[in-house]
Amino acid sequence: MRRSALYLALALPPLLLAAACGGGTTASTGEPDPEAIVVIGSQNEPTSLDNNVGGSSGLSEVLLRNVYEGLVALDDEGEIVPALAESWDISEDGRDYTFHLATDVTFHDGSEFDATDAVWSIERTIAPDSVNPKKQSLAGITSVTAPDENTVEISLADRSNEFLFGLTTSAGLIFPEDATDVAEQAVGTGPFTLDEWKRGDSITLSRYAEYWGEPAASAGVVFRYFDDATAMSNALQGGQVDLLASVPSPELLAAFEGNPQYQVTEGASNTKTLLAFNNEREPLTDPRVRRGLRAAIDHQAVLDAVWDGYGELIGSGIPPTDPWYEDLTANIEHDPEQARELLADAGFEDGLTLSLDVPSEDKLLTVAQLVQDQLAAVDVTVELNTIESATWYDKVFTQVDYDLTIQNHVNPHDVFWYANPDFYWRYDDPQVQEWVAQADVAETEQERVELLRQVGERISEEAASDWLFLNPLVRVARQGIEGYPQTALADSLYLPEITKAG
Numbered sequence: 001m002r003r004s005a006l007y008l009a010l011a012l013p014p015l016l017l018a019a020a021c022g023g024g025t026t027a028s029t030g031e032p033d034p035e036a037i038v039v040i041g042s043q044n045e046p047t048s049l050d051n052n053v054g055g056s057s058g059l060s061e062v063l064l065r066n067v068y069e070g071l072v073a074l075d076d077e078g079e080i081v082p083a084l085a086e087s088w089d090i091s092e093d094g095r096d097y098t099f100h101l102a103t104d105v106t107f108h109d110g111s112e113f114d115a116t117d118a119v120w121s122i123e124r125t126i127a128p129d130s131v132n133p134k135k136q137s138l139a140g141i142t143s144v145t146a147p148d149e150n151t152v153e154i155s156l157a158d159r160s161n162e163f164l165f166g167l168t169t170s171a172g173l174i175f176p177e178d179a180t181d182v183a184e185q186a187v188g189t190g191p192f193t194l195d196e197w198k199r200g201d202s203i204t205l206s207r208y209a210e211y212w213g214e215p216a217a218s219a220g221v222v223f224r225y226f227d228d229a230t231a232m233s234n235a236l237q238g239g240q241v242d243l244l245a246s247v248p249s250p251e252l253l254a255a256f257e258g259n260p261q262y263q264v265t266e267g268a269s270n271t272k273t274l275l276a277f278n279n280e281r282e283p284l285t286d287p288r289v290r291r292g293l294r295a296a297i298d299h300q301a302v303l304d305a306v307w308d309g310y311g312e313l314i315g316s317g318i319p320p321t322d323p324w325y326e327d328l329t330a331n332i333e334h335d336p337e338q339a340r341e342l343l344a345d346a347g348f349e350d351g352l353t354l355s356l357d358v359p360s361e362d363k364l365l366t367v368a369q370l371v372q373d374q375l376a377a378v379d380v381t382v383e384l385n386t387i388e389s390a391t392w393y394d395k396v397f398t399q400v401d402y403d404l405t406i407q408n409h410v411n412p413h414d415v416f417w418y419a420n421p422d423f424y425w426r427y428d429d430p431q432v433q434e435w436v437a438q439a440d441v442a443e444t445e446q447e448r449v450e451l452l453r454q455v456g457e458r459i460s461e462e463a464a465s466d467w468l469f470l471n472p473l474v475r476v477a478r479q480g481i482e483g484y485p486q487t488a489l490a491d492s493l494y495l496p497e498i499t500k501a502g
Contacts (some may be wrong), residue, residue: 016167030480031500037220038481040493041232043248044359045225047390049197050183052125052132052169057410060125060170060491061245062203068188070172071099071118071152072164077215078321078412078489084118084174084189085152094159094441099152107176108193115146120177122154133397136420137166140440159441161448164386165413169491190498191216201225205495216496217483229362236262242481242500245493246271247474248363250308256410256476266310269473270319271410273306273364275466278402280426283346284354290463292342293404296378297405298334303469306363310472316460317414318466321489322450323445324415327457328460332467341376346429351379356404358384359392366466368406397424407470411491415452418459427464 006285046058065073071085085099105113124146126130140156140163147153156163166172174188186194192205203223207216224241226232226416233252235241247253256262275297284290303311315328320440343349358368365386372382382404387395396402419436421428432455439451459465473488480501485494 003400013356025121027088030501032217032482032499034217035219036500037222038218038243038498038500039241040243040245041226041235041425042223042245043226043229043232044245047393048183049172049186052130053183057491061493064170064275064492065187065190065494066192066205066492067186067190068173069190070167070174072167074168074490076487076490076494078483082167084113091387095156101150101152102212103150104125105189106210107185108208109176111176115152117145117167117177118152118174118209119144120175126169132171134169134171137162137169138171161442162416173407180282192221195310202487214496217253217499221495221498228361236476236478243477243484244475247476248361249306250310253474255474261479261481265475265486268321269471269488270321270412271408271471271473271488272317272319272414273367273406273408273467273468274317274473276405276407276425278400278426279428279464281403283348283352284403286346287462288342288346289348290434292339292346293334293375293380294341294466295335295342296380297371297374297466299332299468303365305370306366307472310474312382312422312470314467314470317409317465319470324449324456326453326456328456331460336378343378351381352419353381353383354403355383355385357392357396357402358386358404358406359389364408371406410488414487415455418455418464425465429458429462432458435486
């Protein structure tokens, strides 16, 4: 596998401008500069800073573990580690958790963190009026209390193997008690403060001098957001950007591979590209239609066209890094004749017409056009509707007003969404819901893995969605940039250790 200035003056705050512009002209000492500002190019801008309205995966990328912290965290290897809770105890029956909090912790507004903030934040997330898309993993909570300022006790209706993982996601973010305007302002306890969000442009983070843990290695980080991947690549070549959070297509790597000015890395990823079906909208309620559409698609050809040798087929929404992964690629073999038979059996021997909503991102548009062409070969007309990401979030994710959509899912444990009939796929299978519930309370890891493999097999057989391929994580950085994650097994892009040579 291969391993791979005017605008800036308007985009960055004056404090950060010199550091960002100087990167291409100042001779490097080779030593990390603790006052450096690292500029990251990304196509994943949040739609909101409020975890309870979603905010898209961009919220977790920039804020999780950098600005906000939870009681626990998911590290870059996918392991659950302490965060604001230095340790925790679990009762023998798995229903009661006691978290022992770090002391001398302050929020970025100077107020002291204690157990009441954690209680308030978790209750806010699980409240009936909360639409936090990840609160399902905390649904078993029956009480959250603070017996003293350094202790949080959480009781569950039953044991939950997914509970601690849920606390590592954006559902577990800790805010100051009675925080307001969280959609526009972020006041956390993390190693960086959020200084400024220029919508459509950038987010600026600065080292929090009073951070309770190890201070950030660099003075600040700027996320610059791009709609166009080529423009993002050009910004790296021009010295306006130091690191690309993710390279969306292989053709952009030609300028960097073999060039001693840059470093190209490839690592494990949870990012899966899927063709999602609205399972509650006719005719997609019929599994024969869904399987027919899937059989019409040449998944390897799509992957090759998009990634040219990178990435892999997995046949489901479960990546190989999950213990319950199973190779189900036999279920996604390209078979146009079978596709026609399945569609005819479902009453569509003369074809059908479906709409496909896709965010206006280069790679997703390429995938959508390939899918459109391949479905046309079996007399399925696809009406392509290109929309902005924020519009996609409202129309598709929130209102569930779509037939088909193509999107990247960056989160771990996506398989659990199939047990939630309210999720935007609207997949409602009591058997899957039962297996997921049983897996959550399973007393052994072997039992849990076996149940979740059954879930993976079921949703693949039913073609609840068509998981097209697993993306690689390819990052490109200028030489002298070190300390950034080489994997994407967690939701966040963890940055306290990132450095830039002076």
